[in-house]
Amino acid sequence: MKETADNTQIITGNYATAMAAKLSRVQVVAAYPITPQSPATEALSQFVERGELDAEYVRVESEHSALGVCIAASTVGARTFTATSANGLAYMCEQLHWAAGARLPIVLACVNRAMAAPWSVLNDQQDSISQRDTGWIQIYARNSQEILDSIIQAYKIAESLYVPVMVGYDGYILSHTVMPVDIPNQEQVDRFLPPYKPHTILDPAAPQNLNLVTLANPRQDAHGVMCHGYMELRYLLQEALESSLETIVEVDSEFNDTFGRSYGGTYWGYRLEDANLILVAMGSLATEATVAVDQLRQRGHRAGLLALRVYRPFPRQAMISATKKAELIVVFDKNISYGYEGATCSDLKAALYGSGIQVPVHNYIAGLGGRDVKARELADAAERSLRQVEEGRPQKEVEWLNCHI
Amino acid sequence: MHTRDCGNISGVSFPSIGEAGKTGDWRELTPVIDPLKCIPVKRHKPSCFLCWLYCPEAAIKRGIPVEIDLEYCKGCGICAEECPTGAIAMVEENNLTAG
Numbered sequence: 001m002k003e004t005a006d007n008t009q010i011i012t013g014n015y016a017t018a019m020a021a022k023l024s025r026v027q028v029v030a031a032y033p034i035t036p037q038s039p040a041t042e043a044l045s046q047f048v049e050r051g052e053l054d055a056e057y058v059r060v061e062s063e064h065s066a067l068g069v070c071i072a073a074s075t076v077g078a079r080t081f082t083a084t085s086a087n088g089l090a091y092m093c094e095q096l097h098w099a100a101g102a103r104l105p106i107v108l109a110c111v112n113r114a115m116a117a118p119w120s121v122l123n124d125q126q127d128s129i130s131q132r133d134t135g136w137i138q139i140y141a142r143n144s145q146e147i148l149d150s151i152i153q154a155y156k157i158a159e160s161l162y163v164p165v166m167v168g169y170d171g172y173i174l175s176h177t178v179m180p181v182d183i184p185n186q187e188q189v190d191r192f193l194p195p196y197k198p199h200t201i202l203d204p205a206a207p208q209n210l211n212l213v214t215l216a217n218p219r220q221d222a223h224g225v226m227c228h229g230y231m232e233l234r235y236l237l238q239e240a241l242e243s244s245l246e247t248i249v250e251v252d253s254e255f256n257d258t259f260g261r262s263y264g265g266t267y268w269g270y271r272l273e274d275a276n277l278i279l280v281a282m283g284s285l286a287t288e289a290t291v292a293v294d295q296l297r298q299r300g301h302r303a304g305l306l307a308l309r310v311y312r313p314f315p316r317q318a319m320i321s322a323t324k325k326a327e328l329i330v331v332f333d334k335n336i337s338y339g340y341e342g343a344t345c346s347d348l349k350a351a352l353y354g355s356g357i358q359v360p361v362h363n364y365i366a367g368l369g370g371r372d373v374k375a376r377e378l379a380d381a382a383e384r385s386l387r388q389v390e391e392g393r394p395q396k397e398v399e400w401l402n403c404h405i
Numbered sequence: 406m407h408t409r410d411c412g413n414i415s416g417v418s419f420p421s422i423g424e425a426g427k428t429g430d431w432r433e434l435t436p437v438i439d440p441l442k443c444i445p446v447k448r449h450k451p452s453c454f455l456c457w458l459y460c461p462e463a464a465i466k467r468g469i470p471v472e473i474d475l476e477y478c479k480g481c482g483i484c485a486e487e488c489p490t491g492a493i494a495m496v497e498e499n500n501l502t503a504g
Contacts, residue, residue: 222421228408
């Protein structure tokens with residue numbers, strides 16, 4: 001049953017994050033402050049201190065320890081939350097792999113920030129993109145409402161599959177700007193999100209070795225049961241990530257039934273139905289690109305936007321279906337895989353290979369280290385690509401947008 | 406051989422003897438106890454047992470005489486190092502079999 005909560009507050013993306021963790025009844029929060037994440041965890045520590053959130057707030061000396069605490073707490077059956085940015089996320093790297101391999105449904109908010117060196121506290125998506133292969137699900141939010149809703153959804157996704165989920169949102173652009181957000185009431189969230197049930201609990205009454213040295217080949221355990229080797233366990237992680245494409249869509253749909261809001265599951269489109277010029281972007285850049293699509297339409301192009309909401313698992317089939325009518329695809333990346341191209345561009349091209357869709361895919365690197373990206377610049381870039389294709393040159397080198405070198 | 410039936414989704418095992426394999430395979434030097442120097446044997450009562458205390462593999466039994474389980478003893482030599490009377494000698498496997 002849909003309910004109109006009518007509890008709209010004007011809040012930042014970071015506050016939306018803190019509210020989401022609180023509404024999800026997290027039991028352990030461990031985080032180390034880093035710009036631009038800090039206000040989110042400061043708000044959470046206030047909730048705990050005021051007694052509004054019944055959770056342990058564990059103060060740690062580093063991000064590595066923050067995720068270590070979450071891993072330990074999740075192992076004994078607590079719902080855990082952490083948040084970080086950029087170098088903080090990089091510092092967690094080893095533990096990110098561990099959390100996924102141990103199949104712990106931790107939820108992490110990554111307030112996307114450029115990686116040093118040189119130091120930058122401003123936004124791009126290099127931080128979470130460079131943790132792509134850790135086995136975490138990655139969701140990118142486009143506004144504060146989606147941040148709040150995605151974190152609540154993330155717990156449901158994570159705990160039904162035992163896979164950790166990272167919710168990314170752009171530093172400052174979303175973390176520090178205010179916008180109206182409908183705060184769901186606690187009863188609604190409780191109905192949507194049942195308590196966390198761990199798959200294996202660390203319990204002194206039933207001693208087990210967890211995440212022990214696992215040899216290459218399967219072998220029998222002490223009870224004579226043939227157990228997985230390393231490859232089998234990693235295959236199960238891959239299987240879980242692949243099946244999560246369906247789970248993410250289902251959870252989004254259930255969320256819609258309860259709260260009256262949905263986000264398209266793994267991707268969302270804007271004026272995509274008849275589009276033959278398709279712009280692709282993620283996070284707040286996608287929001288910006290909707291304006292670029294309107295401008296391109298005004299200039300007489302059948303433009304549309306394909307916005308990735310979920311980057312891992314990569315929604316291959318959805319990408320193929322959404323680009324069937326495309327004659328040109330223009331991908332904007334707020335990241336780069338150095339020595340090659342933008343990560344979402346590579347992945348999109350790989351998804352289209354063998355699908356029968358053989359259209360030019362152009363790639364623009366945009367907004368690194370907080371460089372402002374204007375809708376007009378996106379529209380101009382798409383038009384530049386279009387012109388080049390019409391001139392009979394479908395291949396285009398990766399272009400760094402608005403780079404004054 | 407299928408492993409899915411074990412039902413685990415992460416690495417799990419139950420503590421048991423030899424869970425990590427028969428580590429005696431690793432041994433190059435074998436501890437040999439001289440009963441004439443071993444305190445519990447000399448006194449005919451439970452005493453000392455420092456070798457038992459220090460053995461990282463729990464491969465030593467507190468008994469009279471003290472026994473070492475060579476299926477799991479890795480030959481690390483900590484027992485020989487810790488023995489206050491020098492009752493334990495680390496002997497090369499080849500010499501042991503020859504002798």
